[in-house]
Ligand SMILES: Nc1ncnc2c1ncn2[C@@H]1O[C@H](COP(=O)(O)OP(=O)(O)OP(=O)(O)O)[C@@H](O)[C@H]1O
C-alpha cells in the first residue's frame with residue numbers, strides 16, 4: 318500500500334486551483350492564489366505542473382536526452398520557489414533556464430526525430446505557458462517588477478502563491494496589479510472532504526472508518542476541531558495517533574487517542 322503521507326488527494330480546492338491555472342494559461346494573465354500555511358497550495362501547484370517528474374528532466378543541460386515518454390508536460394508549466402534572499406537577477410536567470418529547457422523538451426517532444434539543434438531558442442520559451450511562483454511573499458518590489466517584466470516580454474501566464482494578505486500587498490504595485498485577472502483563495506478541507514481524507518489514514522493503518530459508528534464519529538469530530546481541516550496538521554496529528562496506538566497496543570482510534578496525540582503536537586494547532 319502506498320504511504321498515506323505521500324498520496325495526493327484530489328480535493329475540491331485542488332480542482333479549483335487547477336481551473337485557475339487553466340484560465341491564467343489561456344488568457345496569459347497574472348493570477349494570485351492565497352491561503353493559510355499547510356492547506357495544500359504548494360502540493361497543488363507541484364501536482365498541476367507534474368513537477369516531481371518534470372524537474373529532474375530539466376536538470377539536463379544538453380539535448381542528448383529526449384524526455385522520457387512517461388513525463389507528462391501537457392501543463393507546459395514551470396514551478397519556481399524563490400530563495401529567501403532572492404534578487405531580480407537570480408530569479409531572472411533561474412526562470413529563464415527553466416523556461417528554455419522546458420521549451421526544448423516540448424519542441425523535442427513535438428518534433429521527434431525531425432528536431433534540429435539549430436531550432437533551439439527560436440521559439441522554445443514561447444511554448445511554456447505558465448509560471449507558478451510559490452512563496453511569493455518573499456518577493457520585494459524589484460523582484461516583483463522583474464517577474465512582471467518577464468510576463469510582459471514572453472507572454473507567459475504567471476501565478477503568485479502566497480499567504481492571506483498578499484493580494485492587498487500587490488495592490489500597492491499598480492502596474493502589476495492591473496494585470497491580475499484572477500484571485501483564488503485556497504481554503505482548508507471541508508468536513509466531508511476531511512472525512513474522506515481520514516478514511517485513507519484509517520485504512521493505511523489497517524482500520525476501517527465507519528461514520529455511523531459513534532466512536533469513529535467522535536474521533537473524526539476531534540480531528541476536525543483540532544486541525545480545522547488543515548492538511549499539514551492532519552498529517553502531523555496522524556503521525557502522533559499512529560505512535561500512540563503502537564505504544565499502547567491499541568486497535569481503535571478514539572477521541573481520547575486523538576486528544577492525546579494533539580497534546581504531543583504542542584504548537585500550531587487550530588484550537
Ligand atoms: N492534496 C493533498 N493530498 C495529500 N496530502 C496533501 C495534499 N495537500 C497537502 N497535503 C499535505 O499537507 C502538507 C502541507 O501542504 P503544502 O505544503 O502544500 O501547504 P501550503 O499551503 O503550501 O503551506 P505553506 O503556506 O506553509 O507553504 C503537505 O506536506 C502534504 O503532506
Ligand SMILES: [Mg+2]
Nearest residue numbers: 358359360451
Ligand atoms: Mg507552500
